[in-house]
Amino acid sequence: MSWQQIEDILFDGTEDDIKNLSCPECKTPIYYTYNKGAKSLKYGCKKCGISIRSNGCFSQPNCYRYQ
Structure with missing residues (x-):
């Protein structure tokens, strides 16, 4: 996963998608x-x-909505 994909998930992802994000490195x-x-x-x-x-x-x- 790239940082651009992470940004896309932060904007449009589900609550679970966002909670499970991790550094690609x-x-x-x-x-x-x-x-x-x-x-x-x-x-x-x-x-x-x-x-x-x-x-x-x-x-x-x-x-921001899911915080």
């Missing part, structure tokens, strides 16, 4: 946060040091 569970005011999604892997930010998210991701 080390298989550690990923972290994610959504800032509603800034419309910004940040996600990545703390173990690998990967951090990805998507700005200008005009639709609310499912990962």
Whole structure:
């Protein structure tokens, strides 16, 4: 699974899909946060040091809805 696929699941995946996401590199569970005011999604892997930010998210991701 790629990081782009992970982002797609964070936006459109089911609650179970989102809970089961893991880093493509080390298989550690990923972290994610959504800032509603800034419309910004940040996600990545703390173990690998990967951090990805998507700005200008005009639709609310499912990962925010299922928190």
